[in-house]
Amino acid sequence: MAKTNWQYGEIVTEEDFSQLGQEVNEATAGLAVLEEQLGEAEQSSKAYTDQQIQLVTATGIPKLVTYSYVLAADQQGQIDFEIPLETFVKETDTVTVAQNSTVLSTERYSVVDPKIVRLAEGVNIGTEIFVQVWKNVAIGPEGAISAAVLANDTVTESKMADEMKKDIPGGVAGYDAFAMHLADFTQQIPYAMTAGSANAYTASTTPALSALVAGVAITVKFHAANTGVATLNWNGKGAKAIKKANGSDVSPGNLKLNGVYTLRYDGASFILQGEGGEYGTATASEVLSGYTFGTETGIVNGTLALSGDAVAANVLSGKTFYNTNAKSKVTGTMSNNPSQTATLKITDSAKPTKSIPAGYVPASTITAQLDPALASKILAGNTIGGVAGTAWGVTTITAGENVKIINTSPQEIYCGGTTPVARSPQFKPKYPGTIRIKFKFNGGSYGQGAYARVYKNGIAVGTLRSVIGNPNYFIYTEDFSCVAGDVFQVYAWGNGVCEGGYMTILDIGVYAQDQFPSYFE
Numbered sequence: 472m473a474k475t476n477w478q479y480g481e482i483v484t485e486e487d488f489s490q491l492g493q494e495v496n497e498a499t500a501g502l503a504v505l506e507e508q509l510g511e512a513e514q515s516s517k518a519y520t521d522q523q524i525q526l527v528t529a530t531g532i533p534k535l536v537t538y539s540y541v542l543a544a545d546q547q548g549q550i551d552f553e554i555p556l557e558t559f560v561k562e563t564d565t566v567t568v569a570q571n572s573t574v575l576s577t578e579r580y581s582v583v584d585p586k587i588v589r590l591a592e593g594v595n596i597g598t599e600i601f602v603q604v605w606k607n608v609a610i611g612p613e614g615a616i617s618a619a620v621l622a623n624d625t626v627t628e629s630k631m632a633d634e635m636k637k638d639i640p641g642g643v644a645g646y647d648a649f650a651m652h653l654a655d656f657t658q659q660i661p662y663a664m665t666a667g668s669a670n671a672y673t674a675s676t677t678p679a680l681s682a683l684v685a686g687v688a689i690t691v692k693f694h695a696a697n698t699g700v701a702t703l704n705w706n707g708k709g710a711k712a713i714k715k716a717n718g719s720d721v722s723p724g725n726l727k728l729n730g731v732y733t734l735r736y737d738g739a740s741f742i743l744q745g746e747g748g749e750y751g752t753a754t755a756s757e758v759l760s761g762y763t764f765g766t767e768t769g770i771v772n773g774t775l776a777l778s779g780d781a782v783a784a785n786v787l788s789g790k791t792f793y794n795t796n797a798k799s800k801v802t803g804t805m806s807n808n809p810s811q812t813a814t815l816k817i818t819d820s821a822k823p824t825k826s827i828p829a830g831y832v833p834a835s836t837i838t839a840q841l842d843p844a845l846a847s848k849i850l851a852g853n854t855i856g857g858v859a860g861t862a863w864g865v866t867t868i869t870a871g872e873n874v875k876i877i878n879t880s881p882q883e884i885y886c887g888g889t890t891p892v893a894r895s896p897q898f899k900p901k902y903p904g905t906i907r908i909k910f911k912f913n914g915g916s917y918g919q920g921a922y923a924r925v926y927k928n929g930i931a932v933g934t935l936r937s938v939i940g941n942p943n944y945f946i947y948t949e950d951f952s953c954v955a956g957d958v959f960q961v962y963a964w965g966n967g968v969c970e971g972g973y974m975t976i977l978d979i980g981v982y983a984q985d986q987f988p989s990y991f992e
């Protein structure tokens with residue numbers, strides 16, 4: 472900083488002059504910036520003053536001034552739009568709003584701090600929102616109601632609507648044409664979800680339908696499937712029948728849960744749009760199983776016997792059906808064959824066959840039968856392939872004397888025990904029935920007693936046999952019932968008091984009336 476406390480007679484140096492010059496230059500630059508700031512403040516003040524002057528008359532009475540803006544939604548479902556007017560005051564200014572040329576009622580939007588227009592429902596990206604700000608005027612049915620004296624150009628709501636129309640594309644004429652279109656329900660189709668009960672549906676749209684006249688249409692999403700004849704009551708205008716294009720009532724299930732349908736009123740009933748009127752003559756039994764076709768009561772599955780939508784090859788020749796691809800009635804081409812009932816006779820080792828033609832075949836029976844000449848090759852008592860057998864054969868054994876399976880080796884039994892100590896070979900029949908067992912038994916060598924008995928599967932079943940002394944031989948015969956696989960043996964033992972002697976069992980045999988010894992193992 473330059474020196475300021477100079478004394479008389481002091482010498483001023485070159486450095487003092489440089490410092491002083493620098494400070495003078497800085498002061499000059501500061502003055503220039505200040506002058507620029509003052510100029511900007513003056514302009515801003517003048518602009519604000521000019522704006523405020525526009526808002527009042529020469530006598531200071533509030534003057535009606537409007538500002539119009541077109542705002543475009545830049546987000547899907549957007550509800551908030553900022554008013555670009557800097558001097559907007561929510562408490563004193565009035566806002567009117569239009570959406571895509573339609574003036575909205577005050578129930579469909581509100582103004583929130585600081586200066587946001589908030590719609591009751593979100594809009595799509597690109598939707599144009601027209602906002603008009605009316606300065607210094609609180610609008611009511613008769614104009615401003617603020618207890619203040621207003622200028623002569625204060626307007627009523629109807630006047631404001633006319634003024635706003637001028638800012639809408641097409642002006643007043645364009646707006647009025649659009650309004651007429653909105654008022655004509657025959658030129659547009661509103662959408663609604665049904666309510667009420669299944670078969671007695673209701674629907675409500677906003678704005679409400681003014682009159683149920685011929686030609687009006689509505690698209691509805693059904694909240695419940697119908698179970699029979701159905702009606703629709705739109706905006707309380709009375710329940711009217713829902714019918715198909717051919718005039719028939721809807722059948723159960725025609726109106727699906729969550730299905731979306733368009734209905735147009737013909738002056739008496741609501742007619743389903745897009746409903747076919749021709750279904751042909753095919754029935755379920757004439758369409759292949761797994762294939763579907765249209766009927767008066769809806770889509771039906773064929774029961775004829777295969778799978779997808781019916782095509783001509785799946786429907787009987789001469790029968791017709793409605794084809795969804797061709798969108799017309801089509802005649803089937805499937806061959807209709809006669810019954811294929813037949814009997815196939817087996818005469819030898821060859822395998823008889825029968826060819827079934829392609830196409831529809833009614834219920835038929837193919838019977839396979841043996842040639843009667845084969846009877847001699849089938850066991851008597853058996854019928855195979857319709858032929859009774861005549862060949863002789865045995866399946867049940869009978870006690871007798873024709874077959875003898877014998878063991879002639881003596882089975883010696885030494886004394887000294889009271890339990891079986893000797894056993895014959897086993898005999899096992901392969902078939903159920905009755906067998907006869909014989910055996911020859913002698914007493915002990917020193918005259919002591921001896922015992923023998925037939926056992927089946929290890930259990931005593933025969934009569935207890937006994938002999939005393941030697942050579943006392945006895946032959947015992949006894950019949951026993953059996954099943955395949957039973958095990959038969961002859962057991963023998965002494966009386967427990969003999970001294971070194973023994974008994975013998977010999978000539979053991981099993982007999983049956985059968986010429987085939989192979990029936991025993």
